[in-house]
Every structure is written in structure tokens, then in C-alpha cells.
Amino acid sequence: MAVRFAVARLEHLGINPAPLLSQSRLSAADLSNHNRISVISQIEFLGRVSRATKDNWIGLTLAQDFDLREIGMLYYVAASSRCLDDAFRRLERYSRIANEALAIQIDREPTCRIGLTYTGVPRHLDRHQMECLAVVLLRLCRQVVGQKLVPLRVSFVHHRSGDLRAIRRLFGCDIEFGALADEMHFDRRILELPLVKVDPFLNELMVKMCEDAISLRTSNTSPLRTLVENTIAPLLPHAEARAKTVARRLGLSERTFARRLAEEDLRFGEILDELRRDLAVRYLEEENLQASQIAWLLGFHQPSSFSHACRRWTGLSPLEFRGATASLRLEN
Template identity: 25%
Template sequence: MNVSTKTGTPHIPLIRANVLKGFVTFLEEIGSPTQHLLVNAKLPPSALHKTESLLPFKQVIEFYAKAAYEAGCEYFGLLVGQRTQIADLGAYGRLLCQSLTLHDAINKGIHMIPTYTSGEWYWLEEQGERVWLCRNFVHGLDAGLQHADHFSVMLSINLIRMAAGQQWRPTEVHFKTQHAPGLKSFEPLANAKIHFEQPATAIVFPRSLLSLPLQNKGNHQDIQRYKDYELLHSSAPATSFSGSIRQVIAPLLREQQTDIQVAAELAGMSVRTFQRQLHDLDLTYSRLLDQVRFEQSLRLLLDPDIKLVNIASELGYTDAANFTRAFKRWTGLSPTEFRHLRWKM
């Protein structure tokens, strides 16, 4: 297996919030305090409702670990992965489910993964009659990944089972993380030769499966497919520090968690390093907040059905008057005047 590496990337790795769905459902079923765990991992509770929003990958992994501890489950990622369907992954999952064959689904998944996450990537290797579906993380996300590692293996198995049937099992599995002796007790891995502490995560399957049609393809209409593609590409995780920090800050606005200490922690930096990074971009933190609020306000004002009071709340303002004053400072127009001008264009 050739190991692909990506190092030195300056962006903050992000992932879509719908990756939490299965974990949250499991926690709710056993009565664990989901909201408390999210707050402890510095994730906005609103992510449970805004499932296509972007979250810092490191905080998502931290949530997995805290949730596993709360549930008292060493193999939490595997259990949740067993229960998670590809369609649960929002627009990305729906598009994969509409693929013609397993080969089509895997290639589509590899091509589109940058629209879903900037923290990991997939690739396919063919070695004679065996195929490796491989996955790795960007540099700096190697620690504390057991549950994410296990979860991703189960998602790969579930994708292949959409073509090969629910009884299919891999013959060989490579985990990036450390030895876990109890994995053989999980039905999907019962027949697999398992290797730990590998340079990448991978599952092995016969090449002949690639041509099999997907058995439970989605039946979404063309208009829904277009909307899903548009959503993913228009809101894809940024691959620059400037773009990704804006995407990190946006969901913090509605939670009114805009303190620079919070933003720096989510960026994985000290406050001083964070300020130095902003200085290199000719920015201060207050100026960055203004830019993010302005960009979000333009997007929200284009929807005539969203009330100004709701826009103000989304941007972290305590009342609509504060938002109006800020918007006039940015544009010279009130939000209402701006909308009227847009509607006339």
C-alpha cells in the first residue's frame, strides 16, 4: 500500500456537522448529556440543527473521546459506525447513494471529499485482484483518533455493503491507531486479518465488487441533486488559514462565543500566535469579526423570508438595532434599504 501524505497545510481542518448525527443519537438513547459534551468539546449546540455547517476537526475528535468516556464504551466509533448509513452524511451522503456502481460511488466520494472535510482524504489502490480503499488525516491530527479511525472503517464497510450485500465482510483491515484486541468481536470484522499502527487506514476487498450496482440507490430528483452539489461546492471547507478561520468563527457568532481565546483554541494556537497570524494578514481580531459578520449578513439578507431580528441573532447581536447600526457603518445603508436595492436590481 502506497501511503499518501499531506503536510504543512496552513488551514484549520474542518468537517461537516452531520458527522455527529450517529454519535448524538447513540448518546441520547443511553441518556447521556449531549449538550454538555458538545459545550465541553467547544462545539456549538446549534450544530445539531445546522447539520451542513463546518466544525473544527480537532474538536469533533475531542467530542468523540468525551462521548466514549461518558458512554463507558472503548469501541464507541465502531458501534456508531455500524448504525450509520451513508445517507446520514447529508448532501455528500445522498449524492454517493445515487451512484450507479460501487466504483462510481467510491470515485465520487474521493473526488467530493474536499467539499465535506479538509481534515482527511481517501484514495483507491488496485493490486491485482485486490483493491485497497485507503484514508489518511492531514498532518497534525494524528493524536486521539481511535474513534474517528474506527468510525471511518465502518463507513467504508457500509458503503461496500450497498453493493455487495449486508453480509459482506472485508478480508483485511488496516488501522492507523494502536492495538485494540476486542475488534474481532464485531461482526463486520470477524473474518478480517487486522493490522494496527499502520501508516494509513484501509480495508481490502475483491476487485470484482467494483462493477456491482448499488442496491439501495437514492431516488432524489435532479433538482435535489443540483441543490446538493451547489450546497457542497459553495460552502466547501477552505484550504487557507484566512478562509478556514472565517468558517470556524461563523457558527460562534450565533452562540455569542466570540472571545479571542475561544477562536484561538479552535484554531489550535495560543492567543499570541493567533494574533500574529492575523497580523500577517493585516487583520486584527475585531476587524476579522466585522468581516465575518458582514459576509454572513450579505448572505442572509438575500433571503427575503428571513426577518432582520433573526439575522441579528444569527450574527450574535442582542437586538436588531445593534445590527442595523453595524450594517450602516459597513455600507452606508440600513439592512432594509440594502434589501430594497437588491430586489430592484
């Protein structure tokens, strides 16, 4: 979904999407033939579109500019439900029809919490798609009840800096970045809201179609490494990215966690180090982030520790690496 809208955005701005698609291992044929697109490729493509259009909020831009009916079956099975709680139950069960890596979890006490998680996809690689998904979900909730619902609070795992007024206006509340989970909280009373287009006959038909669709999909178990990365990432700024803490969050003892890693020839220290490296490269692209802030986001106690790690990863200091990547972008 987001890839098609991003291509249309590029074409509207007079930018040829073909090179960006190719760099993300995608093609125009994938889109025209409605081929299933890997979530990793989607994430990579949105990142490239953000840079090409100089739109640091490309996910928000795309999420606001399309007819929600283009979501397809997922829209109709939710919109034809009896009340918002029923719509949430449908979204929770069938979300992977639209995105095989996305899971939606709904908790109903003490508030209505809508959690968004990836399975089998490294969460730290993404920010644009998760923001796009959250806005689309909010738009869907508002449209099906005919009210401008406002969350109590919204949080994202990834980091953001700079001017946040646009996203705050969009959601109508403060946004927490660098949080432990991607989620929206509402007053639980919204669950009882009736939908404006209740259609039990259409809903019965759509439920059958969705059940048929998910029965055709094979379930893929999330690789352990990705699961560990997605658990580590939100712990970094809190300096809690330790094997003991990760094991507890995964519901494992330290011994079982270590054995599971060893069975797949993985080492916790290497996963942590490589995750920090990937995030460091991303954060250094943000010119308004100081090295001391990046050090904190990565869980280093001192900026000097981050500088040493950056030299080990790239052969350059943070300042040198930032200058080199800026020059490369200008050349391209």
C-alpha cells in the first residue's frame, strides 16, 4: 500500500521512481501485478523516498492522501462491523492480510491500548512505515465512527528530534518517541461506539473472505535474532540492554536464552554491537542530533565511548563520518 502511494508521490513531484525501486529490490512490475512486497523492501523504499523528496515525515504525508477503501478487505471487514470493539477484533485477527509482518494487539483494560508490532522484521530499521500505519489506523477509527477520536497518548519506539508540531496536531495529543512500544491509548468507552455503516450481511461475507485469505498463508516464525533486536532497541536509551533484561522480556531464563542463542550460533554481545552500529549510522544522518545525544540513544554512558565505537565500526569519528556521508549525498 505505502509503496504504491510513495511511487505516485514521486511521479507527482517529477522524480523517477525506478532507481529507488531498484535499490530497494522492487520493480514497477511488482506494483502493477500486485505482487506481494517484502516489508524490508517497503521500509527501505520509504527511507529512500524520504531522502529524495526531502520529506522527513513521508509516512505522515502518504497516510493522509488516499481513500481508506484502497486498503481493501481489511477496510471493509472493519467498517461493516457493529461497533468499534468488533472492528478492532477484526483488525487484530486479519491485519497480516495487508502486511504479513504486522501484528495488532488490542488491550481493553484499564484503557483501550492498540499496540503495533513487527514479527520477523527488525524494528530499528523503520520509522516512516510505522508512523504511516499508526496514522492510517487513527484515520480508520475516526471514519468508521464518524467522530474525530483523540488518543490519550501515543508512543513510538524509534527516535525523533526537531519540530514535532505537525504530528502532534495530527494525533491531537503529545507523542512520545524512544518509547518501549509502538501504541495508542484511548478512553475505553470508545469500544462501545456504533459504526456509521453497520452492514451485518457484508460483514459476514468479508469475514469469510478474510478467513479464506489467512488460511492460504503459511505462518513464518520470527527469527530469534530479529526478536532479540526488536527487544533490545527500545531498551538502549534506558541503558537496560542487558542479556538478563532481554531474557526476562522474552519470558526466558538467562540459561535458556543463552542456550537458544548458542543453538543458532548467535552471541548477545555481537547482536547488541551490530544493532548499535546500524542505529548510529541512521542517527548521524540527522544533522540536529549531537554526538552526546546519539551516545545516550545508543546506551553509551559517555560520548567518548560512542566515539571509540564509531571509529571501530567505520574507521571515522562521528564528526568525520557525518561529513563524509553529507558529501556523498551531495555528489548523488
